[in-house]
Amino acid sequence: MKTSLVCIDVYTISEGDTLYSIAEKYDLPVSLLMKVNGIDNPYNLRIGTRLCIPGTEDQLPQPPVQCPKTHTVVPGDTLYLIARKHGIKLDSLMRANPNIDPYNLLIGTQLCIPAQ
Numbered sequence: 210m211k212t213s214l215v216c217i218d219v220y221t222i223s224e225g226d227t228l229y230s231i232a233e234k235y236d237l238p239v240s241l242l243m244k245v246n247g248i249d250n251p252y253n254l255r256i257g258t259r260l261c262i263p264g265t266e267d268q269l270p271q272p273p274v275q276c277p278k279t280h281t282v283v284p285g286d287t288l289y290l291i292a293r294k295h296g297i298k299l300d301s302l303m304r305a306n307p308n309i310d311p312y313n314l315l316i317g318t319q320l321c322i323p324a325q
Contacts, residue, residue, distance in 0.1 A: 214245065216315040217264035219308050222254050235262050246313070259310045276305065276321035282314050295322045 220231055228251045232239045243251060245263045280291050288311045292302040303311065305323040 213317055214263040214265065214315070215317045216245075216261040216310065216313065218262035219310045220260045220262055222256055222258045222260065224256055226254060226256075227251075228254065231260065237263070259313070261310055261313050261315060263315075275323075277324050278322045280320045280322050282316055282318045282320065284316055286314055287311075288314070291320060291322075297323060297325055 218235070220235075222231075228239050228242055228248070232242045235242075239251065241263060242248070242260065246260050248254075278295075280295065282291075288302055288309075289299055292299045295302075301323050302320070303309070305321040309318065309320065
């Protein structure tokens with residue numbers, strides 16, 4: 210059975226970071242970090258770029274207790290569409306899910322849907 214990867218954390222590149230140091234911090238192969246984030250050149254990192262830290266679904270942090278319901282990301286989802294579907298504001302959805310990269314939603318990621 211093949212386990213699908215989801216984004217379990219988001220890391221923002223800062224000065225002095227290398228893919229090796231980031232991969233080592235999260236105990237990941239550099240090649241996996243490159244593949245998941247579409248990086249062709251590991252030496253061309255830009256400060257401020259947000260990287261998806263991949264893992265398996267069982268490594269996902271559990272939604273906080275104050276999260277009344279969740280939404281599992283499916284193909285075609287965007288944060289805007291998810292917020293609209295659940296009748297909440299986009300900024301509320303983003304505040305409830307601070308570790309989610311809005312430009313790199315991974316299928317299977319569970320989002321907290323806050324109360325309206």
